[in-house]
């Protein structure tokens with residue numbers, strides 16, 4: 010048995026060596042700075058969720074991002090998941106106009122939303138979005154944190170990465186320089202400016218603060234089950250480890266008279 | 269009356285059933301008393317683990333299917349509906365999604381176990397070949413399952429893989445159109461993939477049944493690779509191996525649960541969180557990790573048809589393994605050269621997996637080619653040659669002699685009497 014393991018280790022070592030050789034050139038040729046390393050309430054195996062930050066993040070989405078980005082997977086009722094009360098949810102839903110069916114002439118009409126409404130989309134379809142935004146399409150944000158390598162840190166990087174282009178870098182009209190966007194030319198104008206929103210809890214709305222809050226919110230929209238999942242996980246995994254130990258003990262006892 | 273089974277069960281109800289339909293007797297014979305070599309190590313758990321994985325995949329799959337919509341306009345949203353609105357839908361889906369990886373991990377270890385201990389050699393050739401059939405059906409199932417959530421990788425993976433068939437001369441394009449049910453991967457494709465993804469696991473059950481049947485005819489191999497010579501070399505399957513398998517199953521479920529609850533998207537691709545878009549090709553189309561070595565071989569051949577043949581050949585060659593390996597000694601323990609070479613082969617296969625995960629540029633191209641050649645060189649040249657030239661070590665006289673102390677004569681009575689009485 011020892012032999013098997015020693016050889017397995019050797020094979021692993023060979024594999025690791027190959028992996029090392031492969032990453033070296035990849036690092037050398039990249040001009041994107043390393044992703045910001047924010048500290049998130051939800052990171053780590055047992056992350057929670059900073060509900061106050063998530064609620065402020067919703068406020069940023071509601072006032073800024075929702076002018077361009079849809080969030081098809083979310084309903085207003087879901088906001089209970091970041092600790093909003095039914096009254097608050099009703100009020101928020103009623104503040105937007107959403108399609109509510111047809112009038113007597115058969116024409117589609119809009120009306121105030123209810124908690125059961127989907128988040129209002131800024132454009133009726135992708136073509137309308139492109140027409141309004143110089144041909145660029147803002148992606149749906151429901152799952153954006155899971156849909157990008159780098160996750161929350163990457164989205165935070167995009168929101169805070171609108172820096173001066175290096176000398177000689179040509180930025181065409183309708184494009185903006187972003188340190189973290191692949192190729193650096195993004196069609197989204199810098200969405201956040203200091204004081205762009207006013208927080209009800211008195212938190213100062215700086216760009217890094219708003220970016221942190223909205224990314225916390227976006228992490229939740231992509232992984233609404235995360236907190237419940239991790240809490241359940243602790244119990245399930247501990248139970249299974251205990252069972253492994255117990256069955257191992259019984260097995261040892263059962264086999265002991267065979268040796 | 270002719271044909272009635274003589275049941276030995278005391279319980280009158282079981283006896284009544286057993287007399288008419290002797291399933292209880294069958295289970296007693298095949299799963300309780302079944303004489304099993306006494307010297308298994310924990311690598312012999314992995315077949316049972318694969319069976320547990322199959323059952324869990326089918327159970328979670330049926331629950332998913334109750335809420336899934338096999339329609340290109342609805343599929344992506346219906347999976348999100350499962351994740352967000354269905355009670356514990358996220359749990360069911362993450363078990364199923366990570367289950368595919370767990371299933372392949374245990375199956376790969378199970379296959380490697382067979383290769384290391386020579387379990388494919390006579391008389392277990394057919395048992396081995398049924399195993400390769402299982403691997404092929406698993407791959408088809410997983411490939412079609414990955415298309416169902418209709419993300420970017422689902423769509424583009426399906427496009428790349430189905431397009432491979434266009435490499436066949438004359439009929440290639442007709443085959444691809446036929447597979448798609450149209451002129452691109454589209455709604456008919458998704459529909460039939462769902463139908464087949466639902467069907468194939470049940471075909472898998474039938475093949476697994478034959479695999480186990482064949483196993484119970486030949487009996488199990490063991491780490492020494494020698495046949496049991498009598499009752500002192502075996503123990504009844506129950507309770508000895510039911511108990512040992514239980515240890516493995518608990519540990520296996522713990523690892524699976526850890527992935528599901530703490531790192532559910534570790535093995536997934538961020539691109540699959542984006543709805544399929546036929547107009548936008550992702551920067552990098554990468555298959556799931558368990559296909560990477562085969563994908564690497566496909567790309568290592570400069571010619572498309574050649575690549576397809578090499579890729580399918582890499583699995584087909586396993587069918588012939590029982591005859592390519594000409595050495596009569598089964599276990600690598602007694603084959604000093606083979607014991608080293610099998611790890612070289614594994615290293616080449618793992619390296620191919622890494623090649624498959626990278627763009628075919630620079631250093632990855634020659635590495636992929638060398639490893640592809642070595643993969644086949646191992647099976648087609650090294651194994652047949654080794655049988656002729658390798659000096660194998662002397663085999664122990666019997667299993668019990670090897671596990672119960674050197675040079676021991678007949679067994680101490682107490683050691684075997686107890687289990688035999690229970691049997």
Ligand code: HEM
Nearest residue numbers: 325326329330332333336365368409410413414416417469
């Ligand atoms: C051999 C066993 C099976 C394997 C290896 C397998 C594999 C997979 C894979 C890799 C996926 C994609 C996971 C994802 O990204 O979401 C998937 C999805 C799915 N599978 Fe299976 N599966 C198996 C059995 C079944 C069975 C028996 C059923 C139904 C009776 C089923 C129903 C589904 C459904 C509805 C989906 C789409 C929902 C989703 O994406 O999570 N599967 N399967």
